[in-house]
Amino acid sequence: MTASFTIPSLETERLILREPRESDFEHERDFFASDASRFVGGPTQPHQVWRNLAMLMGHWAFRGFGFWGVEEKSSGTYMGRVGLWYPHGWFGREIGWTLMPHATGKGFATEAALAARAHAYDILGWDTAISQIAPENEPSKAVARRLGAGFEQMYDDPIYGPIEIWRHIAPGNPVDGGMEAYA
Numbered sequence: 001m002t003a004s005f006t007i008p009s010l011e012t013e014r015l016i017l018r019e020p021r022e023s024d025f026e027h028e029r030d031f032f033a034s035d036a037s038r039f040v041g042g043p044t045q046p047h048q049v050w051r052n053l054a055m056l057m058g059h060w061a062f063r064g065f066g067f068w069g070v071e072e073k074s075s076g077t078y079m080g081r082v083g084l085w086y087p088h089g090w091f092g093r094e095i096g097w098t099l100m101p102h103a104t105g106k107g108f109a110t111e112a113a114l115a116a117r118a119h120a121y122d123i124l125g126w127d128t129a130i131s132q133i134a135p136e137n138e139p140s141k142a143v144a145r146r147l148g149a150g151f152e153q154m155y156d157d158p159i160y161g162p163i164e165i166w167r168h169i170a171p172g173n174p175v176d177g178g179m180e181a182y183a
Contacts, residue, residue, distance in 0.1 A: 005061050008123075010068065010115045017068035017082065017112055020056045024069050027078045027100055028053060036101050039134040041160070059087065065124060067096065070112050072103075079103035082112035084120050084129075091155050091165060092130045095120065097143060109143045117147065121171045129168040132157065141166070 007019040032042040032049045044052075059066040067083030080099035086092070095117050097109040120126040131149060133140045141164070144150075149166040157163045 005064065007060050007066070007068070008119070010119060011073070012111045012115050014073055015079065015108060015112050015115075016071045016073055017115055018071065019060075020053055020067060020069045020081065022053070024078055024081075025050055025053055027080075031080075031098075031100055034101070039137040039140065040098050056081070059085065065120070068112075068116070070099075070103075070108065072108075077102075079108050079112075082109065083116050084124075089158075091132060091157070091163075092128075093120070093126060095129045095131050095147075095168060097140070104139065109140075110146045113143065113147055117168060128170045131166045131168070132160075133164045133166055134160070135162060135164055 009019075010017040029046045029049045031037055032044045032052075033046075034043060037043055056067045063086055065084040065086075067081040067085065070079040070082050071077065072079055078100065080097070080103055082097040082099075083095075085094040085096050095113055097113050099109050103109075117129065120129055130152070131140075131144050131147075132155070133144060135154075144166040147168060149168045152165045152167040155163050155165050
């Protein structure tokens, strides 16, 4: 059996969202060796980082969507990964972001996540999405707020433990920010 799938590229003003590549490994390895990865399952060993990159490709094959590698247009610098995620047993279809330390605090996560969310809603036909965020991850919560998402509930994830579920406002929802529509 041969698997065949296409990963679309997305472009924003400053970024290119493209397929994950093995060349991303060095950046991911260094990130996952540091404490900066604590909110996304790290620190972890290089062999596990490589397996996780391969899993990102497999998610595209199984689901038809997944995480993109994110590059800065002007420099080609790898900025991290942003995308759509829904492995077996996950709370719901997710919009996620993991940026390298050099890319944080510059609006890249918000810019890339907006493009990923537009793809989910406009191309894939999603009517809602979540983001799972560690309770202590204030920068990620700030991104979720900038995206218009709101805290929905706590969830006891079997791997990550207590996690916050942030709900993204559905397309066409007349509510301007906040979670009033889900109350």
